[in-house]
Amino acid sequence: MKNQGNTCYINAALQALFHIPAFVSLVLEDQRHRDNCTLKKNNTCLMCSVAETLIRSHQSSLVVPVRIYNQLPMIHSFLKRGRQEDSHEFLTHYLDKLDEEYLKRFPISQRNSNNSATSPIKLIFQGHILQEVTCLNCKGVSKSIQSISDLNVVLQDSVLQAISVYFQPSKLVGYKCQNCRSQSGAYKASSIINPPNVLVITLNRFQAQTGAKINSPCKVDPTLDLKKFYKGNKDGCRYKFLACVNHHGPGAKRGHYTCLAVAANGSTYEFDDEKVSPVQNSSADDNVALGSYFIFYEKQQNKLVDKK
Ligand SMILES: [Zn+2]
Numbered sequence: 001m002k003n004q005g006n007t008c009y010i011n012a013a014l015q016a017l018f019h020i021p022a023f024v025s026l027v028l029e030d031q032r033h034r035d036n037c038t039l040k041k042n043n044t045c046l047m048c049s050v051a052e053t054l055i056r057s058h059q060s061s062l063v064v065p066v067r068i069y070n071q072l073p074m075i076h077s078f079l080k081r082g083r084q085e086d087s088h089e090f091l092t093h094y095l096d097k098l099d100e101e102y103l104k105r106f107p108i109s110q111r112n113s114n115n116s117a118t119s120p121i122k123l124i125f126q127g128h129i130l131q132e133v134t135c136l137n138c139k140g141v142s143k144s145i146q147s148i149s150d151l152n153v154v155l156q157d158s159v160l161q162a163i164s165v166y167f168q169p170s171k172l173v174g175y176k177c178q179n180c181r182s183q184s185g186a187y188k189a190s191s192i193i194n195p196p197n198v199l200v201i202t203l204n205r206f207q208a209q210t211g212a213k214i215n216s217p218c219k220v221d222p223t224l225d226l227k228k229f230y231k232g233n234k235d236g237c238r239y240k241f242l243a244c245v246n247h248h249g250p251g252a253k254r255g256h257y258t259c260l261a262v263a264a265n266g267s268t269y270e271f272d273d274e275k276v277s278p279v280q281n282s283s284a285d286d287n288v289a290l291g292s293y294f295i296f297y298e299k300q301q302n303k304l305v306d307k308k
Protein backbone atom coordinates (compact mmCIF):
# COMPACT_ATOMS: atom_id res chain seq x y z
CA MET A 1 0.00 0.00 0.00
CA LYS A 2 1.30 3.36 -0.96
CA ASN A 3 2.11 5.86 1.75
CA GLN A 4 0.23 9.10 1.12
CA GLY A 5 2.31 11.11 3.57
CA ASN A 6 2.33 9.91 7.20
CA THR A 7 -0.27 7.25 6.42
CA CYS A 8 1.64 4.13 7.49
CA TYR A 9 -0.68 3.97 10.53
CA ILE A 10 -3.67 3.49 8.18
CA ASN A 11 -1.84 1.09 5.87
CA ALA A 12 -0.64 -1.17 8.69
CA ALA A 13 -4.13 -1.38 10.27
CA LEU A 14 -5.76 -2.08 6.87
CA GLN A 15 -3.19 -4.75 6.00
CA ALA A 16 -4.00 -6.47 9.29
CA LEU A 17 -7.78 -6.24 8.69
CA PHE A 18 -7.34 -7.58 5.16
CA HIS A 19 -5.78 -10.74 6.64
CA ILE A 20 -8.70 -11.52 8.91
CA PRO A 21 -10.79 -14.08 7.01
CA ALA A 22 -14.04 -13.15 8.79
CA PHE A 23 -13.59 -9.46 7.98
CA VAL A 24 -12.65 -10.19 4.36
CA SER A 25 -15.76 -12.39 3.88
CA LEU A 26 -17.98 -9.75 5.46
CA VAL A 27 -16.70 -7.07 3.10
CA LEU A 28 -16.70 -9.22 -0.05
CA GLU A 29 -20.16 -10.67 0.58
CA ASP A 30 -21.66 -7.21 0.54
CA GLN A 31 -21.99 -7.10 -3.25
CA ARG A 32 -25.73 -6.41 -3.19
CA HIS A 33 -25.16 -3.29 -1.16
CA ARG A 34 -22.45 -2.09 -3.56
CA ASP A 35 -24.70 -2.59 -6.58
CA ASN A 36 -27.36 -0.38 -5.02
CA CYS A 37 -25.30 2.10 -2.99
CA THR A 38 -26.11 5.71 -3.77
CA LEU A 39 -23.32 7.12 -1.59
CA LYS A 40 -20.31 5.51 -3.20
CA LYS A 41 -20.13 8.02 -6.08
CA ASN A 42 -19.19 10.88 -3.78
CA ASN A 43 -17.12 8.56 -1.55
CA THR A 44 -19.29 8.90 1.55
CA CYS A 45 -19.86 5.16 2.06
CA LEU A 46 -17.32 3.45 4.32
CA MET A 47 -18.33 -0.07 3.28
CA CYS A 48 -17.94 0.65 -0.42
CA SER A 49 -14.52 2.26 0.01
CA VAL A 50 -13.16 -0.58 2.15
CA ALA A 51 -14.52 -3.15 -0.34
CA GLU A 52 -13.00 -1.30 -3.28
CA THR A 53 -9.61 -1.05 -1.50
CA LEU A 54 -9.68 -4.73 -0.52
CA ILE A 55 -10.63 -5.91 -4.02
CA ARG A 56 -7.90 -3.76 -5.57
CA SER A 57 -5.36 -5.19 -3.11
CA HIS A 58 -6.18 -8.65 -4.52
CA GLN A 59 -5.80 -7.48 -8.13
CA SER A 60 -2.81 -5.20 -8.04
CA SER A 61 0.58 -5.20 -6.34
CA LEU A 62 0.31 -1.52 -5.39
CA VAL A 63 -2.80 -0.02 -3.84
CA VAL A 64 -3.37 3.59 -2.85
CA PRO A 65 -6.07 3.56 -0.14
CA VAL A 66 -6.97 7.14 -1.08
CA ARG A 67 -10.72 6.67 -0.65
CA ILE A 68 -10.32 5.59 2.97
CA TYR A 69 -7.77 8.37 3.53
CA ASN A 70 -10.24 10.93 2.23
CA GLN A 71 -12.86 9.59 4.64
CA LEU A 72 -10.73 10.28 7.75
CA PRO A 73 -12.88 13.28 8.82
CA MET A 74 -15.94 10.99 8.58
CA ILE A 75 -14.28 8.32 10.70
CA HIS A 76 -13.39 10.64 13.57
CA SER A 77 -13.09 14.39 13.95
CA PHE A 78 -9.63 14.25 15.49
CA LEU A 79 -8.05 12.12 12.76
CA LYS A 80 -6.31 14.72 10.62
CA ARG A 81 -5.11 14.12 7.08
CA GLY A 82 -1.34 14.53 6.65
CA ARG A 83 -0.63 13.98 10.34
CA GLN A 84 0.70 10.77 11.83
CA GLU A 85 -1.89 9.21 14.14
CA ASP A 86 -1.97 6.25 16.49
CA SER A 87 -2.71 3.15 14.41
CA HIS A 88 -4.75 1.52 17.19
CA GLU A 89 -6.88 4.63 17.66
CA PHE A 90 -7.53 4.64 13.94
CA LEU A 91 -8.53 0.97 13.98
CA THR A 92 -10.90 1.45 16.93
CA HIS A 93 -12.65 4.46 15.39
CA TYR A 94 -12.75 2.82 11.98
CA LEU A 95 -14.41 -0.36 13.23
CA ASP A 96 -16.83 1.65 15.39
CA LYS A 97 -17.83 3.75 12.41
CA LEU A 98 -18.19 0.73 10.12
CA ASP A 99 -20.37 -0.84 12.78
CA GLU A 100 -22.51 2.27 13.02
CA GLU A 101 -22.97 2.31 9.23
CA TYR A 102 -23.97 -1.37 9.14
CA LEU A 103 -26.49 -0.82 11.92
CA LYS A 104 -28.22 1.89 9.90
CA ARG A 105 -29.45 -0.86 7.60
CA PHE A 106 -31.56 -2.37 10.36
CA PRO A 107 -34.64 -0.75 11.86
CA ILE A 108 -34.24 -0.09 15.58
CA SER A 109 -36.94 -2.67 16.35
CA GLN A 110 -34.72 -5.42 14.94
CA ARG A 111 -31.76 -4.59 17.18
CA ASN A 112 -31.28 -5.99 20.65
CA SER A 113 -30.08 -3.98 23.61
CA ASN A 114 -26.39 -3.97 22.71
CA ASN A 115 -26.93 -4.29 18.96
CA SER A 116 -24.92 -7.50 18.92
CA ALA A 117 -27.49 -9.54 16.98
CA THR A 118 -27.47 -7.17 14.04
CA SER A 119 -23.91 -5.95 13.97
CA PRO A 120 -21.57 -8.05 11.82
CA ILE A 121 -18.50 -6.19 13.10
CA LYS A 122 -19.41 -7.00 16.71
CA LEU A 123 -20.00 -10.63 15.73
CA ILE A 124 -16.37 -10.79 14.67
CA PHE A 125 -14.58 -8.77 17.34
CA GLN A 126 -16.78 -8.65 20.42
CA GLY A 127 -16.57 -10.98 23.39
CA HIS A 128 -17.79 -10.91 26.99
CA ILE A 129 -15.98 -11.03 30.29
CA LEU A 130 -17.48 -11.85 33.65
CA GLN A 131 -16.24 -9.78 36.56
CA GLU A 132 -16.77 -11.14 40.05
CA VAL A 133 -16.05 -8.99 43.05
CA THR A 134 -16.00 -10.87 46.36
CA CYS A 135 -16.34 -8.87 49.57
CA LEU A 136 -13.67 -9.82 52.10
CA ASN A 137 -16.10 -9.24 54.99
CA CYS A 138 -19.38 -10.97 54.06
CA LYS A 139 -18.02 -13.05 51.12
CA GLY A 140 -20.91 -11.74 49.03
CA VAL A 141 -20.19 -11.81 45.30
CA SER A 142 -21.27 -9.11 42.92
CA LYS A 143 -21.17 -10.07 39.25
CA SER A 144 -21.12 -7.96 36.14
CA ILE A 145 -20.68 -8.72 32.47
CA GLN A 146 -18.53 -6.49 30.28
CA SER A 147 -18.33 -6.54 26.53
CA ILE A 148 -14.83 -6.22 25.12
CA SER A 149 -13.63 -5.45 21.62
CA ASP A 150 -10.00 -5.83 22.57
CA LEU A 151 -7.92 -6.74 25.61
CA ASN A 152 -5.73 -3.91 26.77
CA VAL A 153 -2.83 -5.56 28.54
CA VAL A 154 0.30 -4.45 30.36
CA LEU A 155 3.56 -5.37 28.61
CA GLN A 156 5.12 -8.67 29.68
CA ASP A 157 7.66 -11.04 28.09
CA SER A 158 5.00 -12.61 25.87
CA VAL A 159 1.40 -12.04 24.82
CA LEU A 160 0.25 -15.07 26.82
CA GLN A 161 1.97 -13.76 29.96
CA ALA A 162 0.35 -10.38 29.44
CA ILE A 163 -3.06 -12.06 29.21
CA SER A 164 -2.31 -14.06 32.40
CA VAL A 165 -1.54 -10.85 34.27
CA TYR A 166 -4.76 -9.29 32.93
CA PHE A 167 -6.82 -12.14 34.38
CA GLN A 168 -4.93 -12.37 37.67
CA PRO A 169 -7.29 -11.81 40.61
CA SER A 170 -6.55 -8.50 42.28
CA LYS A 171 -7.42 -6.86 45.54
CA LEU A 172 -9.69 -3.82 45.46
CA VAL A 173 -8.93 -1.27 48.13
CA GLY A 174 -11.71 1.04 49.33
CA TYR A 175 -14.45 -1.09 47.77
CA LYS A 176 -17.81 -0.52 49.46
CA CYS A 177 -19.90 -3.69 49.62
CA GLN A 178 -23.55 -3.20 48.61
CA ASN A 179 -24.50 -6.17 50.76
CA CYS A 180 -22.89 -5.57 54.16
CA ARG A 181 -21.88 -1.90 53.63
CA SER A 182 -18.39 -2.61 54.91
CA GLN A 183 -15.31 -1.14 53.28
CA SER A 184 -12.94 -3.95 54.19
CA GLY A 185 -11.92 -4.44 50.56
CA ALA A 186 -12.65 -7.10 47.98
CA TYR A 187 -11.14 -9.49 45.46
CA LYS A 188 -11.80 -8.95 41.81
CA ALA A 189 -11.58 -11.88 39.38
CA SER A 190 -12.32 -11.79 35.65
CA SER A 191 -12.98 -14.64 33.26
CA ILE A 192 -13.99 -15.07 29.64
CA ILE A 193 -17.58 -16.23 29.22
CA ASN A 194 -18.04 -15.50 25.54
CA PRO A 195 -14.79 -15.60 23.55
CA PRO A 196 -14.63 -13.32 20.50
CA ASN A 197 -14.14 -14.89 17.07
CA VAL A 198 -11.22 -12.57 16.52
CA LEU A 199 -9.36 -11.57 19.64
CA VAL A 200 -7.43 -8.31 19.54
CA ILE A 201 -4.69 -7.90 22.13
CA THR A 202 -3.40 -4.38 22.57
CA LEU A 203 -0.12 -3.97 24.41
CA ASN A 204 0.16 -0.84 26.53
CA ARG A 205 3.28 0.37 24.76
CA PHE A 206 2.63 4.05 25.18
CA GLN A 207 2.46 6.09 28.35
CA ALA A 208 -0.95 7.72 28.70
CA GLN A 209 0.25 11.24 29.48
CA THR A 210 3.39 11.65 27.39
CA GLY A 211 2.74 9.10 24.63
CA ALA A 212 6.35 7.95 25.14
CA LYS A 213 7.05 4.40 24.13
CA ILE A 214 7.93 1.54 26.45
CA ASN A 215 10.56 -0.37 24.52
CA SER A 216 10.45 -3.74 26.32
CA PRO A 217 10.18 -6.71 23.97
CA CYS A 218 7.01 -8.81 24.04
CA LYS A 219 7.03 -12.13 22.19
CA VAL A 220 4.07 -12.72 19.92
CA ASP A 221 2.92 -16.31 20.53
CA PRO A 222 1.88 -18.13 17.32
CA THR A 223 -0.95 -19.86 19.22
CA LEU A 224 -2.75 -19.20 22.50
CA ASP A 225 -4.59 -21.60 24.78
CA LEU A 226 -6.83 -19.52 27.02
CA LYS A 227 -8.64 -22.42 28.75
CA LYS A 228 -7.64 -21.39 32.25
CA PHE A 229 -9.17 -17.94 31.79
CA TYR A 230 -12.56 -19.34 30.75
CA LYS A 231 -15.54 -19.82 32.98
CA GLY A 232 -18.06 -22.53 32.17
CA ASN A 233 -17.90 -23.71 28.57
CA LYS A 234 -14.28 -24.15 27.48
CA ASP A 235 -15.08 -24.44 23.76
CA GLY A 236 -13.05 -22.30 21.43
CA CYS A 237 -10.28 -21.53 23.86
CA ARG A 238 -7.51 -21.94 21.29
CA TYR A 239 -6.44 -19.07 19.12
CA LYS A 240 -4.12 -18.81 16.14
CA PHE A 241 -2.04 -15.78 15.16
CA LEU A 242 -3.38 -13.81 12.20
CA ALA A 243 -1.67 -10.42 12.15
CA CYS A 244 0.24 -7.93 14.22
CA VAL A 245 0.73 -4.20 13.82
CA ASN A 246 4.22 -3.16 14.84
CA HIS A 247 5.51 0.22 15.82
CA HIS A 248 9.06 1.42 15.27
CA GLY A 249 10.23 4.66 16.85
CA PRO A 250 9.81 6.84 19.93
CA GLY A 251 6.04 7.50 20.29
CA ALA A 252 2.57 6.53 19.04
CA LYS A 253 2.17 9.59 16.83
CA ARG A 254 5.79 9.51 15.65
CA GLY A 255 7.84 6.75 14.13
CA HIS A 256 6.65 4.12 11.70
CA TYR A 257 4.02 1.38 11.58
CA THR A 258 4.30 -1.93 9.74
CA CYS A 259 2.16 -5.05 9.71
CA LEU A 260 3.04 -8.71 9.91
CA ALA A 261 0.35 -11.08 8.71
CA VAL A 262 -0.27 -14.67 7.70
CA ALA A 263 -1.41 -14.83 4.07
CA ALA A 264 -3.94 -17.30 2.64
CA ASN A 265 -1.04 -19.58 1.55
CA GLY A 266 0.03 -19.94 5.19
CA SER A 267 3.23 -17.90 4.82
CA THR A 268 3.94 -14.84 6.92
CA TYR A 269 4.74 -11.52 5.28
CA GLU A 270 5.83 -8.14 6.50
CA PHE A 271 3.93 -5.22 4.99
CA ASP A 272 5.89 -1.99 5.15
CA ASP A 273 3.77 0.45 3.11
CA GLU A 274 4.43 -0.62 -0.48
CA LYS A 275 7.16 -3.09 0.43
CA VAL A 276 6.07 -6.69 1.07
CA SER A 277 8.64 -9.24 2.20
CA PRO A 278 8.38 -12.84 3.38
CA VAL A 279 9.26 -13.48 7.04
CA GLN A 280 10.91 -16.75 7.98
CA ASN A 281 10.06 -17.26 11.62
CA SER A 282 7.78 -14.53 12.81
CA SER A 283 7.47 -15.57 16.42
CA ALA A 284 11.23 -15.66 16.93
CA ASP A 285 11.76 -12.31 15.32
CA ASP A 286 13.24 -9.91 17.87
CA ASN A 287 12.16 -6.90 15.86
CA VAL A 288 8.55 -8.00 16.06
CA ALA A 289 8.82 -8.57 19.80
CA LEU A 290 10.22 -5.07 20.20
CA GLY A 291 7.61 -3.37 18.07
CA SER A 292 4.50 -5.53 18.64
CA TYR A 293 1.62 -3.20 19.42
CA PHE A 294 -1.72 -4.83 18.64
CA ILE A 295 -2.20 -8.40 17.64
CA PHE A 296 -5.08 -10.30 16.03
CA TYR A 297 -5.82 -13.94 16.87
CA GLU A 298 -8.49 -16.15 15.34
CA LYS A 299 -10.55 -18.57 17.42
CA GLN A 300 -10.04 -22.18 16.37
CA GLN A 301 -12.86 -24.69 16.14
CA ASN A 302 -12.19 -27.48 18.62
CA LYS A 303 -12.72 -30.22 16.02
CA LEU A 304 -10.01 -28.79 13.78
CA VAL A 305 -7.60 -28.54 16.69
CA ASP A 306 -8.25 -32.15 17.76
CA LYS A 307 -7.38 -33.47 14.30
CA LYS A 308 -3.86 -32.06 14.49
ZN1 LIG B 1 -21.93 1.78 -0.11
Ligand SMILES: [Zn+2]
Residues within 6 Å of the ligand: 135, 136, 137, 138, 139, 140, 177, 178, 179, 180, 181, 182
Ligand atom coordinates in the same frame (compact mmCIF):
# COMPACT_ATOMS: atom_id res chain seq x y z
ZN1 LIG C 1 -19.85 -7.48 52.13
